[in-house]
Amino acid sequence: xxxxxxxxxxxxxxxxxxxxxxxxxxxxxxxxxxxxxxxxxxxxxxxxxxxxxxxxxxxxxxxxxxxxxxxxxxxxxxxxxxxxxxxxxxxxxxxxxxxxxxxxxxxxxxxxxxxxxxxxxxxxxxxxxxxxxxxxxxxxxxxxxxxxxxxxxxxxxxxxxxxxxxxxxxxxxxxxxxxxxxxxxxxxxxxxxxxxxxxxxxxxxxxxxxxxxxxxxxxxxxxxxxxxxxxxxxxxxxxxxxxxxxxxxxxxxxxxxxxxxxxxxxxxxxxxxxxxxxxxxxxxxxxxxxxxxxxxxxxxxxxxxxxxxxxxxxxxxxxxxxxxxxxxxxxxxxxxxxxxxxxxxxxxxxxxxxxxxxxxxxxxxxxxxxxxxxxxxxxxxxxxxxxxxxxxxxxxxxxxxxxxxxxxxxxxxxxxxxxxxxxxxx
Numbered sequence: 001x002x003x004x005x006x007x008x009x010x011x012x013x014x015x016x017x018x019x020x021x022x023x024x025x026x027x028x029x030x031x032x033x034x035x036x037x038x039x040x041x042x043x044x045x046x047x048x049x050x051x052x053x054x055x056x057x058x059x060x061x062x063x064x065x066x067x068x069x070x071x072x073x074x075x076x077x078x079x080x081x082x083x084x085x086x087x088x089x090x091x092x093x094x095x096x097x098x099x100x101x102x103x104x105x106x107x108x109x110x111x112x113x114x115x116x117x118x119x120x121x122x123x124x125x126x127x128x129x130x131x132x133x134x135x136x137x138x139x140x141x142x143x144x145x146x147x148x149x150x151x152x153x154x155x156x157x158x159x160x161x162x163x164x165x166x167x168x169x170x171x172x173x174x175x176x177x178x179x180x181x182x183x184x185x186x187x188x189x190x191x192x193x194x195x196x197x198x199x200x201x202x203x204x205x206x207x208x209x210x211x212x213x214x215x216x217x218x219x220x221x222x223x224x225x226x227x228x229x230x231x232x233x234x235x236x237x238x239x240x241x242x243x244x245x246x247x248x249x250x251x252x253x254x255x256x257x258x259x260x261x262x263x264x265x266x267x268x269x270x271x272x273x274x275x276x277x278x279x280x281x282x283x284x285x286x287x288x289x290x291x292x293x294x295x296x297x298x299x300x301x302x303x304x305x306x307x308x309x310x311x312x313x314x315x316x317x318x319x320x321x322x323x324x325x326x327x328x329x330x331x332x333x334x335x336x337x338x339x340x341x342x343x344x345x346x347x348x349x350x351x352x353x354x355x356x357x358x359x360x361x362x363x364x365x366x367x368x369x370x371x372x373x374x375x376x377x378x379x380x381x382x383x384x385x386x387x388x389x390x391x392x393x394x395x396x397x398x399x400x401x402x403x404x405x406x407x408x409x410x411x412x413x414x415x416x417x418x419x420x421x422x423x424x425x426x
Contacts (some may be wrong), residue, residue: 006033015161024168025151031320037075040388043060044352045109046147059068061131061132061133062085062089062092062131062132062133063086063089063132063133063134063135064083064085064093064118064132064133064134064135065080065083065084065085065134065135065136066082066083066115066118066134066135066136066137066138066139066140067083067084067136067137067140067153068136068137068140069140069141069142069143069147070082070140070141070142070143071142071143071144071278072104072142072143072144072145072146073144073208074208074210074211075103075104075144075147076099076100076103077100077101077102077103077104077111077113078098078099078101079093079096079097079099079101079118080097080098081097081117081142082101082113082118082140082142082229083140086283087348091211096122096125096127098229098230098231098232099121099122099125099229100121100229101113101117101118101292103226104142104144105318106379109144110141110143110144110145111141111142112137112139112140112141112142112144113139113142114139115134115137115138115139115323116328118134119134123242124286124310124311124312124313125313126231136178139332141260162239182233187244196420199206204418206243206244206245207243207244208240208241208242208243208244209239209241209242209243209247209266209279210232210241211230211280212242212244212249212251213230213240213251213264213266213281214228214230216251216253216264217256217262217281217283218306219231220253220256221256221259221285221317223257223285223317227281227285227286227287228284228285229283229284229285229286229313230262230281230282230283231281231282232248232279232280232281232282233279233280233281235280236277236280237280239266239268239277239358240279242268247268247269247270248268248269249266249267249269250264250266250267250269251264251265251267252264252266252267254278258316258317259284259285259314259315259316259317260282260283260315260316261280261281261282261283262280262281262282263278263279263280264277264278264279264281265277265279266268266278266279282315283315284313284314284315285313285314285317286311286312286313286314287311287314287318287322288309288310288312288324289308289309289311289312289322289342289343290307290309290322290323290324290325290328290342290343291307291308291310291341291342291343292306292307292308292337292338292339292340292341292343293305293306293307293308293339294339295304295336295338295339296333296336296337297333298333298335298336298338299332299333300332300333301330301331301332301351302328302329302330302331302333302348303324303329304329304331307325307328307329307343309325318342318344318345320344320345321344321345322332322342322343322345323343323344323345323347323348328343328348330349330351331348331349331350331351332348332349332350333347333348333349334346334347334348334349335347350383351382351383352380352381352382353381353382353383353405353406353407354377354380354381354387354402354403354405354408355377355380356375356378356379356380357374357376358377358406359374359375359376359377359406360374360376360377360387360389360400360402360406360407360408361373361374361407361408362374362375362389362398362400362408362409362410363405363407363408363409363410364409364410364412365409365412366412373391375389375391375392375394375398375400376389376390376392377389378390378397381402382402383403383404384402384403385403386399386400386402387400387402387408388400389408394396398410
């Protein structure tokens, strides 16, 4: 619309703009022709989820004071029951108040909880211990107020708990929330004979609604009760303290598919009537995880120095079974694995001890006589598996159990097997 001619400077600017536009159009069409998408802007960094929020108040540090003595109801020892903190630190420790530190054994009215156990549990729950200051005594003597015990031996048991001696308990009764001792660590001293000979403690017939809900969640989620960590809404505290046999409860799970947010519809039955109350909570679980220290290539054999075992508090159950240290050692990586990966059953494959076509050394033991021979494998297998092998001289086929690389054993023939073999031959 401008009748005046363009100057040379304007012409050059116009040609440069057209060249840049044509180049950008050509690059975009080339990407679309190859099925690529246009590059998207980089996403904003998202903070990883932590059990304790990383607030500015938490970064400033907080003090956790351990009590000298505490009395509880039930077997679970909560952080709020054995520790206290100032009102200024409430924002830091409020999410941790319901964290289970230890569990008392059924026949122990007294038990000591040390500051090392508290520190280890907080570390496993994902708390940054560098900003937590501990004060007070080094251990807390916890007593159960809901059971009956022999007063004659109660004083000695209280003294043993104050000194940190383990109470006499049946094998396997140790609290699962306590961290396992490291390999090679000295075992704790046994309880004195007077504590071991004490009369058994009578279990309390009173069961609160809190305990019933925890047991119900353990059954529905298929998680041991001692590994569950359930945090209820503080607004439901009065309802959770209701107990049998004064009240009867009918539990109906409304949301119980996995860990995380769970809820129930509780029907409270009394002599005067019934009342339906909703109860919500957050469920987590302790797990033993096996992590990789270094990257592993495909089919690389897993060694002890490649693994680290840790105890973690998770809010989701894994879709695949987790592996233990004994299950992972000596196996092969099923795919390329990166450091920090939590090992599951699908990430490893058993090491093949024999392949089809290889010669297998077979050992036959009968009494004190051991006979060895060689046969060709007709199929592959791993440790403990039975494979078919064929004797090259007699062309007979045997079932061999693999016991090592290209080694196996065969059991001596029984009369039943001889009859069956004769029938097949005929």
